[in-house]
Amino acid sequence: MKESLTIGKLATASHVNVETIRFYERKGILKQPKKVGAFRHYPHHYIARIKFIKRSQELGFTLKEAGELLSLSVKSQSKCGDVLEKTEEKIHEIEKKIKDLKEMKKSLERLANCCEDRSLPLSECPVLECFMVKGKEK
Amino acid sequence: MKESLTIGKLATASHVNVETIRFYERKGILKQPKKVGAFRHYPHHYIARIKFIKRSQELGFTLKEAGELLSLSVKSQSKCGDVLEKTEEKIHEIEKKIKDLKEMKKSLERLANCCEDRSLPLSECPVLECFMVKGKEK
DNA sequence: CTTGACTCCGTACCATGATACGGGGTTTAG
DNA sequence: CTAAACCCCGTATCATGGTACGGAGTCAAG
Numbered sequence: 001m002k003e004s005l006t007i008g009k010l011a012t013a014s015h016v017n018v019e020t021i022r023f024y025e026r027k028g029i030l031k032q033p034k035k036v037g038a039f040r041h042y043p044h045h046y047i048a049r050i051k052f053i054k055r056s057q058e059l060g061f062t063l064k065e066a067g068e069l070l071s072l073s074v075k076s077q078s079k080c081g082d083v084l085e086k087t088e089e090k091i092h093e094i095e096k097k098i099k100d101l102k103e104m105k106k107s108l109e110r111l112a113n114c115c116e117d118r119s120l121p122l123s124e125c126p127v128l129e130c131f132m133v134k135g136k137e138k
Numbered sequence: 139m140k141e142s143l144t145i146g147k148l149a150t151a152s153h154v155n156v157e158t159i160r161f162y163e164r165k166g167i168l169k170q171p172k173k174v175g176a177f178r179h180y181p182h183h184y185i186a187r188i189k190f191i192k193r194s195q196e197l198g199f200t201l202k203e204a205g206e207l208l209s210l211s212v213k214s215q216s217k218c219g220d221v222l223e224k225t226e227e228k229i230h231e232i233e234k235k236i237k238d239l240k241e242m243k244k245s246l247e248r249l250a251n252c253c254e255d256r257s258l259p260l261s262e263c264p265v266l267e268c269f270m271v272k273g274k275e276k
Numbered sequence: 277c278t279t280g281a282c283t284c285c286g287t288a289c290c291a292t293g294a295t296a297c298g299g300g301g302t303t304t305a306g
Numbered sequence: 307c308t309a310a311a312c313c314c315c316g317t318a319t320c321a322t323g324g325t326a327c328g329g330a331g332t333c334a335a336g
Contacts, residue, residue: 280335305309306308
């Protein structure tokens with residue numbers, strides 16, 4: 001039966017709840033599969049799709065964005081050019097997140113160092129300032 | 139009046155909604171300031187605090203985590219050692235996020251390259267596989 | 277053919293992070 | 307003194323991303 005998973009099997013295999021799969025379908029994130037009788041039957045590659053969604057979410061994409069990324073990979077009627085554009089957009093978003101996180105890390109390291117130097121009560125330590133140096137106006 | 143902002147002034151200055159500030163106070167994320175009569179009066183540095191919360195959130199921390207980070211900076215009764223520990227924990231979390239984002243970026247770049255080579259319909263392109271190579275079991 | 281496991285669907289509910297509303301009190305400028 | 311502008315508080319509502327429930331249909335083994 002490698003070509004057909006019930007929703008329960010799919011859920012187990014991709015480590016999510018059955019309800020979550022139904023939820024994704026209602027939201028249009030996951031394409032509804034063909035039904036055999038009244039029951040959904042999923043091709044095996046849906047496991048990869050769900051894992052992809054979960055991975056995307058872990059990396060800070062919303063469910064909707066995860067769906068967009070997924071559909072880039074899946075829509076065979078789209079041209080490579082279209083895909084490229086959206087993909088590069090996402091790459092830039094990721095780069096920005098990385099950059100911001102690095103700044104945040106630096107701020108925290110400054111805080112850490114600022115404490116390492118002396119084992120004083122924190123009141124002696126200009127911490128908040130330490131944090132805020134790179135605070136940007138938006 | 140550099141030492142006293144009403145909630146409205148604070149909200150304007152830190153680019154959030156008045157309700158958001160009240161919400162943070164209800165949740166214990168932001169310490170309630172002294173009241174002058176019935177009205178909250180905030181020291182000027184609350185602007186920095188709120189900005190800090192917002193910055194943390196942008197970087198993928200929950201409100202609760204943002205509050206924890208903030209309180210690291212603010213609690214003068216905590217010892218540097220305690221702070222150091224929590225701070226380093228957060229640094230590791232950030233490092234992990236950066237690492238994951240870099241992997242995601244690589245995956246997206248592989249997808250992009252895979253499209254760049256040929257301007258074919260995507261159906262010719264083994265995209266989903268391209269994405270999933272680093273998919274990890276959890 | 278029955279029984280148990282699984283599925284169907286709709287609806288309700290949960291947490292998080294806000295945002296809005298409404299009836300009242302206060303404060304300040306004219 | 308009065309009216310606008312602001313603040314108080316509680317409560318309701320919203321979006322996101324699920325999770326749970328319950329009554330009914332279905333499928334597969336014995």
